[in-house]
């Protein structure tokens with residue numbers, strides 16, 4: 001007996017509606033993808049990347065993990081980044097966090113959750129780095145929201161510190177790295193205005209000379 005019948009039924013209906021609108025839809029999809037953007041977002045089920053920005057399959061390359069991190073030792077995220085930039089030639093990397101992120105919340109607390117605590121350690125580092133400013137905020141909600149934003153900004157920097165982003169700039173390949181936050185309660189996106197688009201915007205110690 002087939003399990004999760006409802007999902008297969010949904011799939012059947014989805015296929016039918018796509019073909020109804022465009023009989024060649026799946027033939028085109030099978031040929032190639034040509035996305036302009038890479039989305040690095042949270043795994044949270046309430047933050048569906050394509051839907052939020054109104055993009056169709058084939059238009060957005062997506063990587064999601066708990067609390068939208070891009071640590072310099074994570075070969076999963078780095079492999080996605082390299083494939084997106086070097087092979088797909090995407091021009092925009094969007095790191096998108098969200099208010100109400102339980103990963104960020106857990107990183108502000110001392111409960112043991114398990115393996116994920118080691119992953120969330122990256123956010124504790126962000127907190128420690130901005131401890132003074134964060135602890136000036138008396139409203140815990142405000143502090144939580146600010147840490148969500150600071151975490152996004154740090155991940156933007158992490159992307160820019162990679163040999164992958166810097167390699168693109170050294171080759172003259174256009175690349176913008178954006179930091180955004182999604183608001184679950186309104187559905188809107190906020191641009192944190194921390195976009196980086198060239199190696200000279202990167203702090204000197206993280207710059208790697210990659211041109212010949």
Ligand code: CO
Nearest residue numbers: 042044101102
């Ligand atoms: Co989250």
